[in-house]
Amino acid sequence: MTPQMRHRLVHAGWLAAALAALGGVFVLYVHPDFLVTLVDQVWSCF
Structure with missing residues (x-):
């Protein structure tokens, strides 16, 4: 390979x-309820 x-x-x-990173951010903006659920699950660990 040169x-x-x-x-x-x-x-x-x-x-x-x-x-891929930009696409992921776009998907999170289109479905904000997923991000809220994810943050709630992470926050419940504390």
Whole structure:
């Protein structure tokens, strides 16, 4: 594998991770009740 191909694969990986994070945030904004339930469950541990 050439260094240029490796460089492109690294950039593609970072791009995929960023898009997945943005998609996750979007899903949480669309379904805020899920986030409230999750926070309530975490808070009940304390």
